[in-house]
Amino acid sequence: MKAYPTSQIRNLAVIGHGHTGKTQLVSSLLYLAGATQRWGKVDEGTTVTDYDEDSIARKMSLNQAIAHCEWREHKVNLIDTPGFAAFLPHARPALRVSDCALVVVHAAKGVEVGTEKTWAYANEFITPRMLVINQMDKEHADFGAALDSARQTFSRAIVPFTLPIGQEANFKGVVDIVHMKAYEFDERGRAKEIDMPAAGRDLVDKERERLVEVIAESDDALMEKYFEEGTLPEEDIVPNISKAIAASRLCPAFAVSSNTLVGLSTLLDGIIDYAPAPDTHAEEHGKASLDDGAEPVTRGYHAEEPFSAYVFRTVADPFAGRINVMKVISGRVKSDATVQNTTRGSAERLGALHSMQGKQLDKIDEASAGDIIAVVKLKETQTGDTLADKAAPVVYDPIEYPEPAISFAIEPKSRQDEEKISAALHKILEEDPSLHFSRDPQTKEFILSGSGQLHIETVVEKLRNRYHVEVALHPPKVPYKETITARAEVQGRHKKQTGGRGQFGDCKVVFEPLARGEGFKFEDKIFGGSVPQQFRPAIEKGIIEAAQGGAIAGYPLVDFKVTLVDGSYHSVDSDEHSFRAAGRKAFRNAIEKVKPTLLEPIMNVEVVAPVECSGDIMGDLNSRRGRVQGMEMRGKSQVVKAQVPMSEMLDYQSKLNSITAARGSYHMEFSHYDPVPGQIAHKIVEQARAEGRIRAEEEE
Ligand SMILES: Nc1nc2c(ncn2[C@@H]2O[C@H](COP(=O)(O)OP(=O)(O)OP(=O)(O)O)[C@@H](O)[C@H]2O)c(=O)[nH]1
Numbered sequence: 001m002k003a004y005p006t007s008q009i010r011n012l013a014v015i016g017h018g019h020t021g022k023t024q025l026v027s028s029l030l031y032l033a034g035a036t037q038r039w040g041k042v043d044e045g046t047t048v049t050d051y052d053e054d055s056i057a058r059k060m061s062l063n064q065a066i067a068h069c070e071w072r073e074h075k076v077n078l079i080d081t082p083g084f085a086a087f088l089p090h091a092r093p094a095l096r097v098s099d100c101a102l103v104v105v106h107a108a109k110g111v112e113v114g115t116e117k118t119w120a121y122a123n124e125f126i127t128p129r130m131l132v133i134n135q136m137d138k139e140h141a142d143f144g145a146a147l148d149s150a151r152q153t154f155s156r157a158i159v160p161f162t163l164p165i166g167q168e169a170n171f172k173g174v175v176d177i178v179h180m181k182a183y184e185f186d187e188r189g190r191a192k193e194i195d196m197p198a199a200g201r202d203l204v205d206k207e208r209e210r211l212v213e214v215i216a217e218s219d220d221a222l223m224e225k226y227f228e229e230g231t232l233p234e235e236d237i238v239p240n241i242s243k244a245i246a247a248s249r250l251c252p253a254f255a256v257s258s259n260t261l262v263g264l265s266t267l268l269d270g271i272i273d274y275a276p277a278p279d280t281h282a283e284e285h286g287k288a289s290l291d292d293g294a295e296p297v298t299r300g301y302h303a304e305e306p307f308s309a310y311v312f313r314t315v316a317d318p319f320a321g322r323i324n325v326m327k328v329i330s331g332r333v334k335s336d337a338t339v340q341n342t343t344r345g346s347a348e349r350l351g352a353l354h355s356m357q358g359k360q361l362d363k364i365d366e367a368s369a370g371d372i373i374a375v376v377k378l379k380e381t382q383t384g385d386t387l388a389d390k391a392a393p394v395v396y397d398p399i400e401y402p403e404p405a406i407s408f409a410i411e412p413k414s415r416q417d418e419e420k421i422s423a424a425l426h427k428i429l430e431e432d433p434s435l436h437f438s439r440d441p442q443t444k445e446f447i448l449s450g451s452g453q454l455h456i457e458t459v460v461e462k463l464r465n466r467y468h469v470e471v472a473l474h475p476p477k478v479p480y481k482e483t484i485t486a487r488a489e490v491q492g493r494h495k496k497q498t499g500g501r502g503q504f505g506d507c508k509v510v511f512e513p514l515a516r517g518e519g520f521k522f523e524d525k526i527f528g529g530s531v532p533q534q535f536r537p538a539i540e541k542g543i544i545e546a547a548q549g550g551a552i553a554g555y556p557l558v559d560f561k562v563t564l565v566d567g568s569y570h571s572v573d574s575d576e577h578s579f580r581a582a583g584r585k586a587f588r589n590a591i592e593k594v595k596p597t598l599l600e601p602i603m604n605v606e607v608v609a610p611v612e613c614s615g616d617i618m619g620d621l622n623s624r625r626g627r628v629q630g631m632e633m634r635g636k637s638q639v640v641k642a643q644v645p646m647s648e649m650l651d652y653q654s655k656l657n658s659i660t661a662a663r664g665s666y667h668m669e670f671s672h673y674d675p676v677p678g679q680i681a682h683k684i685v686e687q688a689r690a691e692g693r694i695r696a697e698e699e700e
């Protein structure tokens with residue numbers, strides 16, 4: 001394959017709500033442009049970008065997939081992204097590296113929650129946008145209604161570049177309002193010019209006028225001219241469209257059907273003519289190194305600049321190994337080049353360069369600024385890393401992923417599964433930076449966190465199908481803690497006389513409650529030498545050890561202070577070990593007097609759902625002991641913010657799905673610890689007893 005100059009590359013992220021037809025759109029564009037011989041269909045599991053078995057089985061995209069085609073001597077890179085809530089975070093990196101987004105909207109449904117979320121991602125990266133109103137052939141398709149919903153939700157600057165001729169089964173062509181021409185399409189998607197239909201002419205003229213207005217509004221000089229002359233000449237319109245789109249002052253909309261190919265060639269023409277090329281992009285800002293205070297460095301999207309690239313996706317291919325996908329930001333690069341991974345400070349030899357067609361890698365010899373390429377088997381490179389010319393280093397900020405919203409405990413089913421799980425998860429995590437895997441130090445469980453239940457379930461499937469690791473999924477145990485509520489002075493005395501040298505340690509300590517979050521404090525207030533200096537830390541150690549095992553239900557005891565006030569020792573028998581035992585004993589003696597209680601983690605919860613569900617959502621949160629803190633509108637959705645005990649949120653996803661018909665999503669993060677109400681605490685203590693988690697008294 002040839003190398004394309006920067007100005008002849010278009011990078012498009014295909015984003016939007018689930019099931020709007022993004023994957024089918026990409027597949028149909030590839031077929032139309034001749035990049036694939038066969039027309040891949042989502043429903044037959046034969047598309048280029050839903051290539052892995054999980055996507056095919058679920059008929060939904062689970063991560064970003066990259067494809068490309070050539071149209072009018074330009075290389076069009078398409079990044080297909082997932083639309084379902086649990087996988088939406090994967091659309092963000094695509095927006096970071098694309099120069100324009102195709103926002104796909106369902107013609108019968110209009111703007112949906114996922115449209116708003118991905119639109120917000122595009123705002124974050126200031127990615128220019130084009131709207132694709134897809135499924136125009138479908139029952140109840142209504143271009144006008146879908147367009148209105150987008151204009152109301154996002155911007156008045158959305159202007160249809162094509163208007164449909166016919167809808168639903170009669171969708172046969174489009175009117176191009178930029179060039180004022182009409183087209184019909186044959187069954188292979190080829191356009192044939194026809195006469196402008198008389199029907200709907202008013203709308204065509206109105207939208208054309210709207211286009212002129214929006215172009216005028218995008219530039220002061222044009223605005224002046226528009227005011228003076230009441231319109232703009234043709235030669236002022238077309239050349240300014242691309243600029244207005246690049247500045248996000250205009251968002252064109254296209255009517256298409258990915259199932260019948262109607263309107264797609266006009267869309268591809270629109271992409272070549274109007275979607276910003278990489279070199280229209282503002283300079284990228286980075287730093288010379290990761291060191292604090294490193295100099296800022298900028299790179300323009302030009303082949304003449306030193307080489308730099310940003311890695312935005314990693315694929316663990318069962319055959320090829322690790323594939324890193326990157327956008328060349330500046331300069332050019334040839335196969336077998338040695339470059340520097342400036343994020344990790346190590347050299348990488350690139351080997352062959354590729355363009356991706358889903359899972360297929362097509363070799364290329366060279367790539368220029370702006371292109372998206374794939375490289376296999378780099379030593380250390382991961383998603384988020386920068387590769388650069390060693391002589392002209394630059395590091396770009398990696399994309400932050402949102403904190404995971406939901407956690408599950410995963411339990412390997414057998415010993416063999418336990419041995420394989422870490423390596424397998426390591427590979428899965430490389431591909432999916434929105435996942436977290438950890439081991440809870442308190443409960444000792446393996447915790448897998450992600451953006452939704454479905455997300456975690458797909459990981460479990462992948463573990464099974466790809467890595468042959470079987471795990472069971474449980475809600476994670478709640479990391480309760482314990483604390484004390486009363487002050488008490490106690491003695492801890494350890495004495496043992498069993499022939500030979502004895503053991504002796506004795507301390508007098510005061511326990512006091514501390515404020516939430518203060519942890520543990522120890523103060524030594526002994527006057528004189530009732531306990532020699534060198535044994536005092538042992539007393540503290542003993543108390544800390546004992547506090548780890550809790551006082552009532554086996555959870556770590558926190559937020560208390562211990563003051564050492566007195567004690568005694570024996571010149572021969574006393575040693576560190578004896579004083580540690582004395583500390584532990586002091587703790588046990590204190591338990592009855594300090595009134596221990598249970599603490600539970602309280603989460604900050606944010607629920608996003610359609611407005612009409614907010615009453616039910618609040619009612620449900622109340623029944624989960626939640627305290628609603630506020631509500632606000634976000635686009636067309638309602639956001640409910642509340643504080644809810646973690647223990648009440650373990651099954652929340654399924655409840656939210658049933659309240660909102662799967663249109664809601666939520667996110668939560670730890671806020672603070674609060675005492676567990678009496679009745680509930682009682683049950684937890686009973687449970688701990690039943691499970692034998694309260695440590696037996698230590699033998700003397
Ligand atoms: N009638 C009709 N059906 C379509 C069209 N485009 C897509 N579909 C169907 O809509 C369903 C969803 O299509 P996908 O391409 O998988 O949708 P998606 O947006 O990629 O979905 P996610 O990856 O889950 O976000 C499939 O059954 C497609 O066959 C279209 O233009 N017309």
Ligand SMILES: [Mg+2]
Binds near residue numbers: 023061
């Ligand atoms: Mg898809």
